[in-house]
Ligand SMILES: Nc1ncnc2[nH]cnc12
């Protein structure tokens with residue numbers, strides 16, 4: 121909860137989340153429970169004392185030193201996910217939390233196929249579990265969602281190409297089970313252009329494209345994601361704020377950044393949430409949405425992130441209205457769904473105004 125008088129508005133705003141890794145919703149409690157259930161050992165506390173208990177692991181998560189320090193723990197977490205039911209339970213825990221605590225109405229969620237297939241978990245197992253949870257969220261919560269597989273930059277590009285080909289051959293994109301293609305994981309020394317042939321093929325097939333760039337990597341990686349991968353959205357993009365020409369380009373082209381200010385502070389991309397480029401983006405007219413990234417690892421779900429941004433920047437109700445409208449418009453759902461969400465949003469804003477909102 122934030123200290124702002126706008127807190128009730130921030131809770132009730134219908135939200136779209138565009139930057140959420142489903143595997144980033146694996147809490148230490150669920151990690152230990154699935155480890156016991158599936159009889160998959162975690163690292164021994166004698167090699168890493170963080171694995172003594174869920175509490176010690178949660179404490180370790182508060183002192184990440186970099187993206188790669190976080191990714192080390194993040195990929196260990198994958199080991200305990202085995203059955204379609206495990207994947208479904210993980211995704212459902214996110215959808216239910218986002219619906220109940222933050223009024224998320226639409227979520228575009230990432231997952232990392234290569235980090236499962238490399239453990240001999242078939243693509244079909246992962247996708248069956250995640251898509252079952254997405255269907256349940258639609259039916260039971262009225263929440264729409266889009267599943268987006270991310271290719272992993274810390275693995276050879278050939279591995280990305282093989283995974284992408286398997287996804288295409290499995291008809292997952294053409295059938296609409298998957299709604300886009302992403303690129304994530306370690307960023308430094310992994311320039312986006314290495315993935316150009318894969319993203320060119322995706323573009324030719326009409327598959328939407330989003331790319332993690334400008335998190336730890338330089339502004340040039342953001343430009344390269346646009347130039348070489350035809351990225352339609354940039355995930356993070358924080359470091360774009362270092363380059364005013366790039367900001368002007370993002371604004372002119374209407375490219376939305378999926379900002380994750382709490383993640384950035386947790387991974388030392390910025391010193392604090394207050395160092396996120398929120399004011400610079402607003403001033404330059406760059407579109408952005410506010411997102412959680414890996415909430416179980418950073419201890420902040422989307423509502424907490426909205427509150428953290430408000431505590432840091434004291435935005436006005438009008439500024440939040442603009443951010444919420446951009447989030448709806450920048451979503452990849454159909455125009456009809458956007459229209460529904462926009463009407464809901466305008467209803468909430470109108471009610472806030474009539475109540476004498478600040
Ligand atoms: N913040 C992040 N950056 C890059 N890859 C990720 N995978 C999960 N979270 C990530």
Ligand SMILES: [Zn+2]
Nearest residue numbers: 304332355413
């Ligand atoms: Zn991310």
